[in-house]
Amino acid sequence: MLTDPLSSYRDRFVGAESPLVYFDGNSLGRPLRATGPRLAAFVEEEWGGRLIRGWDERWMALPQTIGDDLGRIVLGAAPGQTTVGDSTTVLLYKLMRAAVAARPGRTEIVIDDDNFPTDRYLAAGVAEECGLTLRWIEVDRTSGITADQLAGAVGPATALVVVSHVAYRSAWLADLATLTAIAHDAGALVLADLSHSAGAVEVELDAWGVDLAVGCTYKYLNGGPGSPAFAYVAERHLDQLTQPIQGWLGSADPFLMGPSYAPAPGIRRFISGTPPVLGMLAMQDMLDLVDEVGIAAVREKSVGLTSYAIEIADAVLAPLGVVVASPRDPALRGGHVTLHHPLMREATARLWEQDVIPDYRDPGGLRIGLSPLSTSYDEVERGLSLVRTTLSSLVE
Structure with a gap:
């Protein structure tokens, strides 16, 4: 019998008591029961009670306060290097532009052809804006970028390497420390997308020497729909990089309202506009829980x-022709599993009707996202049993 020493934490999540099988915690995490009261108290006490005084008392510092908590609890980052705000897309753009500007004379951005669409689209856009070239690494869709592949792609022309720590399709867990060392040997910077690893996989940004990182907070960090993303900039780069969206709150003295922009010292220079205070509150509960559990x-x-x-x-699924399209070695696998079959798109639609909620990724991939603290082993068994029944009805 499987033992689960963390099973009691499941009760802290809204909806965990229902029979619904939730296989999409790697896209949108369940809310914690503590989050509703936290939000209500904020409306009544801070927003309603303190009003604009809240900015001076607490809110203005939240991006860095929560950023430091993120760094300590899940990112392996010392204080002063992480901030919260904007979307993942906006932060990726900021850091891509800052990185290529910091490597003048270099002409290439290296990225793999199965990276998340936003990362690829942004890299293409930045390359076009800056007159650079994209160097594509072709990767196996059931795995991801390897050290040998990167070593063969980088060189004197490489300005930036963009890599996802966990591949969104296959769950391939990249060896970020080794990839970073290879990029640095070529004189390039590394930007890591942690969207599918933060909160589920151990991360050591400082120890691995990563230059820049971005991640969302609505997956394993349970920040809620559209909760703001985070950005990490290694301390050694903080006063050297120039971010391209120069908003007033990233200036040295925001309330001076001066005629020209002068960047704030440290990580605050990567803030552009007003911090999304409401959007940051929910993830605090999850950070507290991960801190408690470890x-x-x-x-x-x-x-x-x-x-x-x-x-x-x-x-139970292999006899129906299902193939595991994720690494079998857990040391090479993140927090989800992709199961391939030509009829998985149709199966996904039918499963949703039965309150089994995975997601689908082309070609033919049923993605099983298993958020560790809110998912039970029984849930996995019940859900995959219904996948078998549903797929069987389609195959017949």
């Missing part, structure tokens, strides 16, 4: 869940 224990549960899902898939 990211190592969260990762252990994640490995257990994904390994169990693969075990069941081999037993």
Whole structure:
């Protein structure tokens, strides 16, 4: 029998008591029960009670305060290097532009051809804006970028390497430390997308020497729909990089309202506009919970869940022609599993009608996202049993 020392934490999530099978926690995490009262108290006490005084008392510092918590609890980052605000897309753009500007004379951005669409689209746009070239690395859709592939792609022309720590399709867990070292040997900077790893996989940005990182907070960090993203800039770069969206709150003295822009010292220079205070509140509850449990224990549960899902898939789905399209070695796998079959698009639509909620990724991929603290082993078993029944009805 499977043992789960973290099973009691599941009760802290809204809806966990229902029979619904939620296989999409890697796209939108369940809310914590503590979050509703936190939001209500904010409306009544801080927003309603303190009004504009709240900016001076607490709100203006929240992007860096929560950023430091993120750094300490899940990113392996010392204080003063992480801020919260904007969307993942906007922050990726800011850091891409800042990075290529910091490597004048270099002409290439390196990125793999199965990176998340936003990362690829932005890299293409930045390359066009700056007169650069994209160097594409072709990767296996069931795995991801390897050290050998990167070593063969970087060189004196490389300004920036963009890599997802966990591949959105396959869950391939990139060796970020090794990839960073390879890029640095070529004189390039590294921008890591942590959207599918932060909160589920152990991350050590400082120790790995990563230059820049961005991630969303509505997946494993349970910040809610559209919650703001985070940006990490290694301390050694903070006073050297120039971000391209120069808003008033990233200036040295925002309330001077001066005639020209002078960047603030440190990570605050990467803030552009007014902090999204309401959007930052929910993730504080999840950060508190991960801090209580420990990211190592969260990762252990994640490995257990994904390994169990693969075990069941081999037993009951493989006879139907289903292929595991994610790494089998847990050391190479993030927090989700993709199961491939030509009829998975149709199966996904039928599963949603039965309150089994995975998501679908072309070509033919049923993606099983297993958020460690809100997902149970029983849920995995029940859900994959219904996948078998549903797929069987389509195959017949």
